[in-house]
Amino acid sequence: MARLEINSVSKAFGAARPADGLSLAVEPGEIVAVFGPSGSGKTVLLRMIAGMFEPDDGDILVGGRSVVGAPPERRGIGMAFQNFALFPHMTARDNIASGLRARAGGGDVAGRVAAISRLLKIEHVLGHAPRELSNGQKQRTALARALIGNPDVLLLDDPLRNVDAKLRYEMRLELPNLLRRGTAAVLYVTQDYREAMAIADRIAVLIDGRLTQVATPADIYAQPASVAIARLFGDPTINLAEVSPVAEHGMLLATVAGARMRLGAADGAAPAGACWLGVRPEDLAVSSASTDDAIPARILAVTPMHEKAVLLLRLADGTEWLAALPPDAPQGAADDAVFVRFAPDAAMLFDRATGLRIGASHRLKAA
Numbered sequence: 001m002a003r004l005e006i007n008s009v010s011k012a013f014g015a016a017r018p019a020d021g022l023s024l025a026v027e028p029g030e031i032v033a034v035f036g037p038s039g040s041g042k043t044v045l046l047r048m049i050a051g052m053f054e055p056d057d058g059d060i061l062v063g064g065r066s067v068v069g070a071p072p073e074r075r076g077i078g079m080a081f082q083n084f085a086l087f088p089h090m091t092a093r094d095n096i097a098s099g100l101r102a103r104a105g106g107g108d109v110a111g112r113v114a115a116i117s118r119l120l121k122i123e124h125v126l127g128h129a130p131r132e133l134s135n136g137q138k139q140r141t142a143l144a145r146a147l148i149g150n151p152d153v154l155l156l157d158d159p160l161r162n163v164d165a166k167l168r169y170e171m172r173l174e175l176p177n178l179l180r181r182g183t184a185a186v187l188y189v190t191q192d193y194r195e196a197m198a199i200a201d202r203i204a205v206l207i208d209g210r211l212t213q214v215a216t217p218a219d220i221y222a223q224p225a226s227v228a229i230a231r232l233f234g235d236p237t238i239n240l241a242e243v244s245p246v247a248e249h250g251m252l253l254a255t256v257a258g259a260r261m262r263l264g265a266a267d268g269a270a271p272a273g274a275c276w277l278g279v280r281p282e283d284l285a286v287s288s289a290s291t292d293d294a295i296p297a298r299i300l301a302v303t304p305m306h307e308k309a310v311l312l313l314r315l316a317d318g319t320e321w322l323a324a325l326p327p328d329a330p331q332g333a334a335d336d337a338v339f340v341r342f343a344p345d346a347a348m349l350f351d352r353a354t355g356l357r358i359g360a361s362h363r364l365k366a367a
C-alpha cells in the first residue's frame with residue numbers, strides 16, 4: 001500500500017510546457033481520473049510517473065520515496081495504454097505473465113495468471129496471440145498484465161479509447177469494482193468526461209499543463225472552478241450568456257435577452273464588471289406561458305434522444321441555448337414561440353475576464 005505524490009512537477013519540450021507545476025496526491029485504493037482536452041499534458045504526466053522521461057522540476061513519490069531517476073521497473077508501477085501495447089509474438093498468457101516478471105515476481109505464476117484472467121473473463125483466450133484477440137480481449141489482457149503484479153501505482157492511459165461502445169459501457173461499470181479490489185493508487189487518463197465521472201473517486205482537470213480543479217465528479221459538475229471546466233463537463237454543454245448582475249433586496253438579478261432573471265441570494269454587493277451566466281441544459285424549463293421571469297425564445301429544432309429531448313432555442317436577443325427535457329415533458333415544435341425559465345440556484349456566474357467562478361454556487365445537485 002503506497003500513496004502516489006506528485007509535487008510541483010514541471011516539464012517543457014522547447015516552447016511547449018505540458019506540465020506546469022503539477023501537484024496531486026492519490027491515496028492507496030483511490031481512483032483519480034486525469035481529464036482534459038487533447039494535448040493538455042495527460043500522457044506526459046503518466047510518462048513521468050512511469051519513468052519514461054524525467055521531470056525538469058519537482059518530485060514524484062511512491063510510498064513516501066522519490067522515484068525520480070529510478071528505472072521504470074523499480075517504481076512499483078503497472079501501466080495499460082490505449083493502444084494495448086501487447087507483445088505480438090507472445091500469447092495472451094505470456095503477455096499477462098510478463099507483468100509479473102517485470103516486477104520482482106516469481107512464485108506461482110500460472111496460478112496468478114489464472115486468477116486474474118478469471119476476474120477479467122479472458123481465461124478462454126489465454127493461448128491466443130494478440131492478433132487473434134478482439135480489441136476488448138486485448139484491452140482486458142493489457143489490464144491483466146498491469147494488475148497482476150499488485151502494483152502500488154496503476155497508470156491507465158485512456159484504456160477504453162479503442163474498444164467499441166458496448167464494451168466501453170460495460171467496462172465503465174466493471175472497472176471501478178475491479179480496480180478497488182486492490183490497494184493501488186490509480187491514475188486513469190481519459191478524454192471522455194462521462195468515463196471520468198463513472199470511474200473516478202476524484203477528477204483532476206488538466207488544461208494546458210495545469211491542474212485547474214481536483215474534486216469529486218459531483219462537485220466538479222455542480223461547482224466547476226471556471227467557465228472552461230464547466231464547458232468540459234456536460235452533454236449538451238452548459239449554456240452561457242454575458243450579463244452584468246445587480247443586487248436588489250438581497251437577490252442577485254441579471255437581464256438575459258430582455259428578461260429580468262433571478263440568480264440566487266446576493267452575498268453583499270453584486271460582482272463588479274461583466275460575467276458569464278452559466279445554466280445547464282437540464283436546468284431549463286420551456287413552456288408556452290409567459291411570466292416576468294421568463295426569457296422569450298423560439299424553438300429552432302427538437303432532437304428526441306431517448307432519455308431526453310434536446311431543444312435548440314433562439315433567445316429574444318439571438319443567443320442560442322440548448323434545453324434538455326425529460327422525454328415525456330411537453331416540448332413544442334420547431335418555430336414555436338416559448339418562454340424559458342431556470343431556478344435561481346441553477347445559475348452559475350463566472351468572471352468575464354478571468355473565467356473563474358464567482359461565489360459559492362447554491363447548486364448541490366449531483367450530475
Ligand SMILES: Nc1ncnc2c1ncn2[C@@H]1O[C@H](COP(=O)(O)OP(=O)(O)OP(=O)(O)O)[C@@H](O)[C@H]1O
Nearest residue numbers: 013016018036037038039040041042043044045191
Ligand atoms: N516527447 C515529446 N517531445 C516533444 N513534445 C512532446 C513530447 N511528448 C508530448 N509532447 C507535447 O506535449 C503536449 C502534451 O502532450 P500529451 O500527449 O501529454 O497530451 P494529452 O493530454 O495526453 O493528449 P491526448 O489526449 O490527445 O493524448 C503536446 O503539445 C505534445 O506535442
